[in-house]
Amino acid sequence: MRETGRDRWGGASGFAALAVGALAVVFERGAPPVGASEVEVxxxxxxxxxxxxxxxxxxxxSSAVFLWFVGCLRTHLTAVEGGSGRYAGLVFGAGVGYVALSVTAQAGQIALAQVAGAAAPSxxxxxxALSWALxxxxxxxxxxxxxxxxxxxAGSPAMPAWLGWTAAVAAAAQLGLLAGVVVTTGPLAPGGWYTFAPYPIYVVWLAGTAAVLLRRPASAARSGDAAPAGAGR
Incomplete structure (x- = not known):
């Protein structure tokens, strides 16, 4: 019972990360126009x-809470996968890397906000530019x-099929952001509309995954009871 409670707290952390992230979006002010001069930036x-x-x-x-979520997700996915837990380990390791780079990027944004009013435009x-690159x-x-x-x-009865497909689409959408490395104008450039496009898909995946963790803890996955998660397939 205690283990099940901890598992469900892990699911709740996914919703908490979303809630704090949604609050952060209230302070979103967009970005300078693509191709703006240093003075305009x-x-x-x-x-x-x-x-x-x-x-x-x-x-x-939100990143701190998401890191907690990723740790709990690894436990759940290891129970679902069985064996060596190779893919569960990939999810966890890549999730930690994502948080690390995101936090570093926020450090760049903090520095940017602190020097913008006094430092030279260049x-x-x-x-x-460094913050956008991160x-x-x-x-x-x-x-x-x-x-x-x-x-x-994919093909697992322990997870809704739509959730796996959502993750696949979200992964492809994230890779689309890499176009900003070489594209300097248009929607794919840093600050273009595509910069923000992948995140609604990511939010759907995170909310759906957190819901699965709440409804079907890792202890249930280990027991092989797949009915609650598979009911919505």
Whole structure:
């Protein structure tokens, strides 16, 4: 009973990460126009410095809670997978890498907000570019985490089929962010509309996975009782 309770707290942490992240989105101010000058970039971030700092604070809290969720998810997926737990380990390791890069990117945004009003525009633009780069490369471990989850749950009665497909689509969408490494104009460029497009899919995956962990703890997965999770397939 105590183990089941801990498992369900793990599921609840997924919803907590979503809730804090949603609160952080309230402070979203978009981004400077694609191709903006250094002066325009500095002015934009200087005007929104307090909102950026509050957003970073909330995203850091959300990242901490998500890290807890990923640890609990590994236990659940190991029980589902059995054996060596290879894919469960991939989900966990890539999830930790995703959090690490995301937190580092938030450090860049904090520095950006703090220097935007006083530093030279060229320095502000450089810090901003570094922060965007970190957010972009964080898509690599995010995509691996989601792809490993999709591979593990494919055909498994322990997870709803739609959840695995959602993870696969979310993984592909994350990889699309890497276009920002070489594209400097248009929707795929950093700050273009595609920058924000993958996250609704990711939110659906996270909410669905957290719901499964709440409804069907790892102890149930080990017992082979697949009915609760499979009912919605």
């Amino acid at each position: 500095a002015a934009f971030h200087g005007a929104h410095a307090q909102a950026l700092l509050m957003q970073s604070l909330l995203f850091l809290v 320095l502000v633009a450089a810090v901003g 957010f972009t490369v964080a898509a690599v471990p995010a995509a691996v985490m989601l792809a490993a989850f999709a591979a593990l749950t």
